[in-house]
Amino acid sequence: MPRLSRRQFVTTASLAAVAGAVALRPSAQGGPHDAYFQRLQAALRQAGVGTPTLVIDRERLQANARQVVHNIDGRMQLRLVNKSLPSLALLDELTRLTGTTRQMVFNLPYLQLLAQQRPHSDVLLGKPLPVAAAARFYAQRPSSGFDPSTQLQWLIDTPERLQQYRDLARAQKIPMRVNLEIDVGLHRGGIADEATLLSMIKLLQEEPLLRWSGLMGYDPHTEKIPDLPGMRQAARDHVKTTYQRMADLMLASPVGQHQPQPRTALTLNTAGSPTYRLHDGRGAANEVSVGSAMVKPTDFDTPLLADLSPACFIATPVIKSGPFQAPHGVEWIGQAAQWWDRNQRHGVFIYGGHWLAQPVSPAGLAPSGLIGPSSNQQILLGSGLQGLHSDDFVFLRPTQSEAVLQQFGDIAVYSNGRITDWWPAFPAQA
Numbered sequence: 001m002p003r004l005s006r007r008q009f010v011t012t013a014s015l016a017a018v019a020g021a022v023a024l025r026p027s028a029q030g031g032p033h034d035a036y037f038q039r040l041q042a043a044l045r046q047a048g049v050g051t052p053t054l055v056i057d058r059e060r061l062q063a064n065a066r067q068v069v070h071n072i073d074g075r076m077q078l079r080l081v082n083k084s085l086p087s088l089a090l091l092d093e094l095t096r097l098t099g100t101t102r103q104m105v106f107n108l109p110y111l112q113l114l115a116q117q118r119p120h121s122d123v124l125l126g127k128p129l130p131v132a133a134a135a136r137f138y139a140q141r142p143s144s145g146f147d148p149s150t151q152l153q154w155l156i157d158t159p160e161r162l163q164q165y166r167d168l169a170r171a172q173k174i175p176m177r178v179n180l181e182i183d184v185g186l187h188r189g190g191i192a193d194e195a196t197l198l199s200m201i202k203l204l205q206e207e208p209l210l211r212w213s214g215l216m217g218y219d220p221h222t223e224k225i226p227d228l229p230g231m232r233q234a235a236r237d238h239v240k241t242t243y244q245r246m247a248d249l250m251l252a253s254p255v256g257q258h259q260p261q262p263r264t265a266l267t268l269n270t271a272g273s274p275t276y277r278l279h280d281g282r283g284a285a286n287e288v289s290v291g292s293a294m295v296k297p298t299d300f301d302t303p304l305l306a307d308l309s310p311a312c313f314i315a316t317p318v319i320k321s322g323p324f325q326a327p328h329g330v331e332w333i334g335q336a337a338q339w340w341d342r343n344q345r346h347g348v349f350i351y352g353g354h355w356l357a358q359p360v361s362p363a364g365l366a367p368s369g370l371i372g373p374s375s376n377q378q379i380l381l382g383s384g385l386q387g388l389h390s391d392d393f394v395f396l397r398p399t400q401s402e403a404v405l406q407q408f409g410d411i412a413v414y415s416n417g418r419i420t421d422w423w424p425a426f427p428a429q430a
């Protein structure tokens with residue numbers, strides 16, 4: 001074999017490196033909307049939509065609701081998570097499909113709204129509200145016939161808050177139902193030990209205006225724990241044993257013994273979308289909460305929710321579509337990036353942006369690392385294979401439904417290839 005001179009060696013190595021780099025370049029990705037999104041785009045056009053719009057696919061929503069009911073199979077009660085489905089019409093649809101009037105509510109304005117507008121609801125607070133919020137509720141009682149003494153459960157996490165609610169009940173001379181939040185491992189809040197629970201039992205025993213109505217133990221953390229051997233299962237087991245221990249303690253106490261039919265009359269709530277499949281009624285809990293899974297944003301693309309379909313999308317018009325040009329002064333960086341990655345050659349400016357959402361159709365679009373996000377006209381980069389033109393739609397999937405569903409005005413309901421309804425969303429509220 002002939003020996004290479006030093007110069008020949010350097011030249012050959014450089015050529016090899018360039019050839020290697022060229023071979024490693026990402027290939028051009030993406031393509032136009034598939035048949036599903038083409039139909040959705042046509043429906044939006046037919047409805048004259050020209051602004052960013054939140055769309056719910058009604059058939060998919062219905063299928064998800066039926067699937068959730070099928071999975072629970074009557075073994076537990078179902079409670080709808082109000083904040084994750086923030087529209088009365090959406091909640092009505094799910095109430096009809098699932099047959100539950102139970103809702104978990106997380107703030108005073110939505111509590112007032114629900115109690116006034118849907119007086120047959122059974123409400124459990126999902127967050128312990130400051131007693132001032134509870135006092136405000138009683139100061140402006142709903143005129144709808146909603147009866148807080150039988151239809152509302154306040155969530156209480158500490159002995160101090162229990163005392164505050166007790167003082168409110170005494171001052172107002174009204175009975176109040178209180179559900180105790182227990183910490184089953186998330187450590188977000190709630191009663192973490194038996195001594196605290198016993199002190200709260202004592203407070204409940206001493207005040208007949210306070211009526212114990214159940215427990216709430218929320219457990220989504222188990223599905224976020226790394227799935228190293230045994231770790232996740234240990235966390236799941238801990239949820240159930242902790243719940244059982246707290247429930248046993250309550251039921252054996254004078255407060256629990258006072259209950260006529262402990263298991264069914266009590267609200268022993270657990271879970272949320274990520275974990276509802278882990279509960280089958282054989283544990284102490286008798287009710288699961290489900291909200292987000294009904295519309296399935298991207299954060300809920302998890303194995304336990306694999307049988308549900310994405311049912312909410314953000315549809316937004318394209319303002320400008322063309323070869324991507326980095327801003328003046330850094331054009332060369334854009335050109336270098338485009339040489340390396342053909343998926344940065346085409347720029348699509350959309351109407352709005354910077355939402356908690358991920359582009360989903362047409363495939364192959366991604367935000368620009370060079371330009372960054374914009375709430376006014378965000379740029380998405382792609383190969384150009386998407387074939388987008390001005391006034392076409394880009395579709396994104398929200399990462400969560402809470403708050404995001406309320407950013408677009410009325411929600412467009414897509415059914416059988418048409419926009420058939422517009423559902424008002426709740427006013428944005430923390």
Ligand SMILES: Cc1ncc(COP(=O)(O)O)c(C=O)c1O
Pocket residue numbers: 081084104126127218271272273274289290291292293
């Ligand atoms: C107490 C509680 N239960 C249940 C849920 C579940 O909601 P989702 O089903 O929308 O995940 C939440 C969400 O924050 C929660 O805080």
